[in-house]
Amino acid sequence: xxxxxxxxxxxxxxxxxxxxxxxxxxxxxxxxxxxxxxxxxxxxxxxxxxxxxxxxxxxxxxxxxxxxxxxxxxxxxxxxxxxxxxxxxxxxxxxxxxxxxxxxxxxxxxxxxxxxxxxxxxxxxxxxxxxxxxxxxxxxxxxxxxxxxxxxxxxxxxxxxxxxxxxxxxxxxxxxxxxxxxxxxxxxxxxxxxxxxxxxxxxxxxxxxxxxxxxxxxxxxxxxxxxxxxxxxxxxxxxxxxxxxxxxxxxxxxxxxxxxxxxxxxxxxxxxxxxxxxxxxxxxxxxxxxxxxxxxxxxxxxxxxxxxxxxxxxxxxxxxxxxxxxxxxxxxxxxxxxxxxxxxxxxxxxxxxxxxxxxxxxxxxxxxxxxxxxxxxxxxxxxxxxxxxxxxxxxxxxxxxxxxxxxxxxxxxxxxxxxxxxxxxxxxxxxxxxxxxxxxxxxxxxxxxxxxxxxx
Amino acid sequence: xxxxxxxxxxxxxxxxxxxxxxxxxxxxxxxxxxxxxxxxxxxxxxxxxxxxxxxxxxxxxxxxxxxxxxxxxxxxxxxxxxxxxxxxxxxxxxxxxxxxxxxxxxxxxxxxxxxxxxxxxxxxxxxxxxxxxxxxxxxxxxxxxxxxxxxxxxxxxxxxxxxxxxxxxxxxxxxxxxxxxxxxxxxxxxxxxxxxxxxxxxxxxxxxxxxxxxxxxxxxxxxxxxxxxxxxxxxxxxxxxxxxxxxxxxxxxxxxxxxxxxxxxxxxxxxxxxxxxxxxxxxxxxxxxxxxxxxxxxxxxxxxxxxxxxxxxxxxxxxxxxxxxxxxxxxxxxxxxxxxxxxxxxxxxxxxxxxxxxxxxxxxxxxxxxxxxxxxxxxxxxxxxxxxxxxxxxxxxxxxxxxxxxxxxxxxxxxxxxxxxxxxxxxxxxxxxxxxxxxxxxxxxxxxxxxxxxxxxxxxxx
Numbered sequence: 001x002x003x004x005x006x007x008x009x010x011x012x013x014x015x016x017x018x019x020x021x022x023x024x025x026x027x028x029x030x031x032x033x034x035x036x037x038x039x040x041x042x043x044x045x046x047x048x049x050x051x052x053x054x055x056x057x058x059x060x061x062x063x064x065x066x067x068x069x070x071x072x073x074x075x076x077x078x079x080x081x082x083x084x085x086x087x088x089x090x091x092x093x094x095x096x097x098x099x100x101x102x103x104x105x106x107x108x109x110x111x112x113x114x115x116x117x118x119x120x121x122x123x124x125x126x127x128x129x130x131x132x133x134x135x136x137x138x139x140x141x142x143x144x145x146x147x148x149x150x151x152x153x154x155x156x157x158x159x160x161x162x163x164x165x166x167x168x169x170x171x172x173x174x175x176x177x178x179x180x181x182x183x184x185x186x187x188x189x190x191x192x193x194x195x196x197x198x199x200x201x202x203x204x205x206x207x208x209x210x211x212x213x214x215x216x217x218x219x220x221x222x223x224x225x226x227x228x229x230x231x232x233x234x235x236x237x238x239x240x241x242x243x244x245x246x247x248x249x250x251x252x253x254x255x256x257x258x259x260x261x262x263x264x265x266x267x268x269x270x271x272x273x274x275x276x277x278x279x280x281x282x283x284x285x286x287x288x289x290x291x292x293x294x295x296x297x298x299x300x301x302x303x304x305x306x307x308x309x310x311x312x313x314x315x316x317x318x319x320x321x322x323x324x325x326x327x328x329x330x331x332x333x334x335x336x337x338x339x340x341x342x343x344x345x346x347x348x349x350x351x352x353x354x355x356x357x358x359x360x361x362x363x364x365x366x367x368x369x370x371x372x373x374x375x376x377x378x379x380x381x382x383x384x385x386x387x388x389x390x391x392x393x394x395x396x397x398x399x400x401x402x403x404x405x406x407x408x409x410x411x412x413x414x415x416x417x418x419x420x421x422x423x424x425x426x427x428x429x430x431x432x433x434x435x436x437x438x439x440x441x442x443x444x445x446x447x448x449x450x451x452x453x454x455x456x
Numbered sequence: 457x458x459x460x461x462x463x464x465x466x467x468x469x470x471x472x473x474x475x476x477x478x479x480x481x482x483x484x485x486x487x488x489x490x491x492x493x494x495x496x497x498x499x500x501x502x503x504x505x506x507x508x509x510x511x512x513x514x515x516x517x518x519x520x521x522x523x524x525x526x527x528x529x530x531x532x533x534x535x536x537x538x539x540x541x542x543x544x545x546x547x548x549x550x551x552x553x554x555x556x557x558x559x560x561x562x563x564x565x566x567x568x569x570x571x572x573x574x575x576x577x578x579x580x581x582x583x584x585x586x587x588x589x590x591x592x593x594x595x596x597x598x599x600x601x602x603x604x605x606x607x608x609x610x611x612x613x614x615x616x617x618x619x620x621x622x623x624x625x626x627x628x629x630x631x632x633x634x635x636x637x638x639x640x641x642x643x644x645x646x647x648x649x650x651x652x653x654x655x656x657x658x659x660x661x662x663x664x665x666x667x668x669x670x671x672x673x674x675x676x677x678x679x680x681x682x683x684x685x686x687x688x689x690x691x692x693x694x695x696x697x698x699x700x701x702x703x704x705x706x707x708x709x710x711x712x713x714x715x716x717x718x719x720x721x722x723x724x725x726x727x728x729x730x731x732x733x734x735x736x737x738x739x740x741x742x743x744x745x746x747x748x749x750x751x752x753x754x755x756x757x758x759x760x761x762x763x764x765x766x767x768x769x770x771x772x773x774x775x776x777x778x779x780x781x782x783x784x785x786x787x788x789x790x791x792x793x794x795x796x797x798x799x800x801x802x803x804x805x806x807x808x809x810x811x812x813x814x815x816x817x818x819x820x821x822x823x824x825x826x827x828x829x830x831x832x833x834x835x836x837x838x839x840x841x842x843x844x845x846x847x848x849x850x851x852x853x854x855x856x857x858x859x860x861x862x863x864x865x866x867x868x869x870x871x872x873x874x875x876x877x878x879x880x881x882x883x884x885x886x887x888x889x890x891x892x893x894x895x896x897x898x899x900x901x902x903x904x905x906x907x908x909x910x911x912x913x914x915x916x917x918x
Contacts, residue, residue, distance in 0.1 A: 042713035044547060047519040048540035051797065053507070054525050071504040072525050078504060085502040092578045094497040125543035147714045183839075185716040188871040190840025259494050259597040263638040340489075341499050376843040379834030380865050383640045386679070388916035390843045390867035407841065410867050410916035412682055416638075451682035451916055 010054045010074050012160045013168075018083060019060055020164060023090070026060040027100050027163035029296060031338055034121075035155035038128040042147045043140050045132060048125045051155075055338035058086045059100075065093040070339040098319050100163040101329075106293040107300045108284055110171065113291045117201035120174040121156040128152040134207035135178060143182075143218050151179040154202065159296065167298035175289060176202040177436070178210050182218060191221055191405070193393050194373070198289055198436030217372060217393065225396045225404035229452040233368035233425060234411060235361055235397065238432040238440040240371040243389060244415045245349070245440070247382040248279075252306050254321030254332070254344040256383065263384055263416075264312055272312045272416060274424040276354060279307040281316050283331050283347035289436035290347035297333030297342055304330045310421075318344040350439040354427030358442040361426050363400035369450060370395040370402060371411065388412035409452030418445045457484065457506075457527070459560070459610070459620055465527070466612040469534045475512040475541070477551065478534065479613035481754065482508045482527060483796045486570060487605030490577050492585040494597040500578050503605070507796040510537040518546025523797050552780035552787045554757050556616035561751045565624060565653035569604045572654045577602055580657060584664040588632045591668030594675060596635035600664075602657065603627045607795070609754070617756040625650050625747065625900060630663045634671035641862070643670035643847060644833065646889035648900055650747040670848055677860040680849065680915055686826040687866060687913040688819055692887040693846050695903025696832035697866075697910075698734055698809050699892065700842040701873055702727070706736070706764050706772070707790070707802040708779035710839065718783075721770065728768040728874040731812050736774060737761035738789055738805035747888055747900030748805030752789065755800055759789035764807075765874075776802050794897035801894055806902030812880025819879045819909045826852040827915060829864050832887070843867050867914040876913075881906030 012030035019026040032054035039047040055072035056079075067089030071082045110116075132152045139148050153176070160170045177198035184191040195214045199205050236244065256262035264272060283301030285291050295301055297319050305313040317325070318333035321344050334345030362370070374389035390410045395402045417423055425444035434440050457465075466480045485505040491498040507525045510533050514520070520541025522533040569577075585600040604626045611619040626649040633642045645663035649656045689697060704710070711717040738749055738759025752758055755777050762772050775783075776791035779802060791800035820828065828850045835844030849864040850857045886904040 038544070044713075045518060045544050046546045046549075047521065047799070048544045049519075049521040049523070049799065050536055050540055051522075052524045052526075052529075053797065068499060068501040069503075070501065073504045073506040074525065075506075078506070081504055085504070088574050089501045092497075092500045092575045125540055129544065145716070147716075183714060183717070185714065185720050185840075187716075187720055188840075188869075190717075190720070190838070190870075192838045192840070255493075259633070261597050261633050261635055261640045263640065339503055339505070341501075375838050375841060375867070376834060376836035376845065376865070379836065379843070380845040380863060381640070381642055381674075381833070383642070384638060386863055388682075388845075388863055388865040390841060390865075390914070390916065392838050392841065408867070408869060408914065410682065410843075410865070410914055412863075412865075412916045449682060452914060453684055453912070 010056060012056060012162050015056060015079060016162045016164065019058065019086065022083070022087065023060040023062045025100055025164050026058065027161065029057040029335060029338065030160045031055060031157065033155055033157035035153060036123065036125065036128065037151060037153040038125060038132055040132050040136055040148070040150040042149065043136050045129050056082060057335065057338040058082060059341065060086050060090060061096065062090045064095045065090050066096040066098065067093045068341045072338065098323050100165045101167055101298050102165040103167045104300050107302060108293060110293050112286065113284065114287045115200050115291055116172040117174045120154050120176050120202045123154045123202060128154065131207060135180060135210055138211050139214065142215055145184060146218060147183045149181045153177045161296065161298050163298060169294045169298050171292050171294065174200050176205055178205060180210065180214060182214060189224065193217055196435060200287060200289065204287060220395050220402045221405040223404035224407060227396050227406040227409060227452065229409050229450045231447045232450050233365050233444060233446045234448040235365060235368065235370045236443040236445065237372045238434050238442060240373060241440050241443045243374050243377055243387055244418060244443065246378055247385045247387055247415045249346060249349065250383050252315050254315045254317035254325060257315050258321045258324045261383060267312050268314060270312055271310045273307055273310040273419045274421045275310040276424065276427055277307055277310050277419055278352035280305050280350045281332065281346050282350045285348045285350065288348040295331045295333040296335040299329045299331045299333060301331040301347060316344050316346055318342055348437045348439065351441055353429050353431045353441050355429060356426055358428035358430055361428055361442060361444045362397065365397045365400060368397045369406060370397055374411065385415045387415065409450050412449050412451065418448065423447055462610040463612065463618060465530055466610060469530045470612060470614050472531065473512065473534045473538060473614065475538050475614065476515050477513040477614055479511050479755070480508065481796055482610045483607055485605050485607045487603060488574060488577055489603040490581050492581060492598060492600040495589065497578065500574055502574065508533065509796040510534050511799060512537040512541045513549055514538055514541040517541045518544035518549060520544065521799055549778060550781040551777040554777060554787055557752060557756055557758060558618045559751060560620040562622045563624060563651040567653040567655040569626065569654040570606060584630055584661060587661050587664035588630060588668045591665065592672045594634040594636060594672050595632050595668050597633040599629065599631035601627065601629040611756050613756055619752050619756050621751055623750060626652060626657060628657050628660060630667040632667040632671035634675050636675050639675060641671050641674035643667045643674060648747050648888045650745050650749060650900065652745055673860060674848060674862050677862040679863045680827065680861040682916050684912055685915055686823050686909065686911050688826065688828045688852065688907060688909045690830040690907055691883065691885040691905045692831045693829055694809060694905030694908040695887045696835045696844050696890070698905060699804060699807050699901065699903050700835040700837045700844050701868060701870055702734060703736065703804045703807045704837045705839055705870060706774050707804070708773050708775050708783060709802040712779040712782045721773065723770055725770045726768055727765060727770055728877055730767040731880050732765055732768045732874065732877055733810040734765035735761060735763050735810065736804050736807045741806065746806040746886060746902035748902045753791045753800065754793040755791040757787045757789040757791065759805060762788045774802055774804065776800060792899055794899055798897050801897060803894065803899050804892065804901050806904065808904035809880060809906065809908060811882055811884040811906045813882050814879040815882055816907050819881060819907060820852050820857065821855045823852045823855060827864060828852050828857050829866065841869050865916045867916060873910060876911040877908055878911055879909035881908065883907060
């Protein structure tokens, strides 16, 4: 079948040698991956897809100017053009003070992070089909009128970074992920619900645990109820809470701080949120997708407190934003692939738990909304903290019970208000993994503006 | 790789495949990307991408697909895709008949941007960036982007198709970010220019001026008061509206394996008033050079114009070869793939509302209290429900455009909102700045419309 998760060395070190004579400082980043994906359409397996990809990115300095180039053509001619493109980019590049780091000691043993799993890398089509059946079958048995599309994916990847300052860092990772989309169409009523789970190893993703929350939500959605909008308490599930965390995270990026557009840029040490809010970027969290000994610029990853007891502690930085803002790099240099330059990115975002089980937060709501997802998250102007979204999957709460699905209302507000002491009702004791790289509790927020046709 | 070599490699690999059906795409993309963030030149680089895509059907089983970068691996990847197809215990997949095309298309560019130096591209963008930065003290930061690419696609299949298509595309973005205290307001002017040369990006300083002025003005606009309003949307926003509110439901991969969805989207069903006409086209249209226009889709099917709604009634939908066969309809040329890393999906091309006969003045004249929303800053559909946000807006009071408002995000439901379109303007324009995301693939699409009036729209607000 495929290379069964064996990914090759694509020659970053050899390319660095070619660049030494032509540049003052150079860095080569190589990435290769091997993935296998099985898709179920309407409950039936339909497609198997094998993906193999590799590429190289160069960053180099000459005469104080910085240049970039990237290519997925690793043939001999391709590498010649990559060197030429690096020189073109340096010729037009801006002056930079950024220096590439030398080899630093690894903050942890790579093995301890649990980011690579041989058994996951070796999974074949039949394994993924069998796993998919364990997800699809219980869903179809319980909800025969709902159409389920499922994607089961395993990927193995290797990144390598070498630079002229002596850093030489390689990292292997595996990802096992499951995505389930449920579609229930009844004439004019369309319900779409989505669940996605990802972890470094297949063994960490129990199909029964993937299915259980979706079964619960589909059961809640069997009835659609009328809903009177107003200023109401809203309970956000961990995936739903990203509508609030998202704008905050934009403002916690060293990029927006460097550019002077983050509303938090001058507030380190100030209380910006409720004292119950603690938020950490944790690049060393075992079993999480964003963990690694080093970032994509060769800087050791670490735990960076962002908000402690509501007080702003800092931001995530790559080499450039750290240099520009006079801070130390935090090991958050991230490359989306080989075609772009690095930028500051979050590793794993961990929000601290509260005291009450989420079921108790729910019981305390006399009349309100439970939100699992919204439509168009991140659209509009969210950097000042504002959001406004129609709900997607959401339910009415009456006297502490979920009474049915709600449609056609929007929620809006400013996250600095809603996560502040005037609005934040509580955080759950349970902290759940969301998309493999977030650890988030349920959030109860009081007095949220819920707009809709029932009132307004 | 030249055309002859690509053809030889692809035809040889297909001939030896042993598959019931086999298709191969090889793509080579050359491009540049220049980005300014504030005063900093963030990126100025050239890009090279090259890879292949193979898709097979065996006598039994489902789709087997392989994607890769190393083109010397093509024969092995064909066998890998076939093994994948055999390993998937699926019901037999049939494809709608298409006459195998043999075609080579290389659009001539007046000023070929592949011949323009990186330094000249940086210089052009710096000029636009400087205009934004100098426009107002409140403009704290910017994002100016120039990117170009020529994607050369070589496509062959086991039914004899051989298609070569060059797809040149330029994106130009001017984003101004105005700051006052904790408030940040951004404004974007963007153009996506398909099959145009470098001449198309010269003389665009107006984009920079408009973006800076609007970001500055938004600092003074009040957030809209949430509620239910009659809304008039301008052509640019109405294009996104028709894309999100209706277009995605006409993509047949949503219905072809879902009987309930087929009932909901049955031909002949009324969705709007007789004034509403909607189409999706991949062929030349007036005001052309649209990002969704190509000779062929990524299954080798010729693109065409597809009427979706005629006088308010559903009359057509968009197909791949597989969805067309399953539903017993004609293929429409809508199977599009972002690049060789991805299988084609049923995607829109250039989707538009056809012009009506109402002037803008007449459209707003009897609105006592409403919203005039302009230009998109994103949208999403969850099929039944959708949302789209406007870049800037004004209240309409007593039939007149009144004070500016911001944070106007519009929500709706397909089955009610199209019915609530009560006026269609006598004007029309394309907004070609769009990319549409679906299943992890981002595609350039065209969207067009006249001004449109919609009753009873939920507008979120603080």
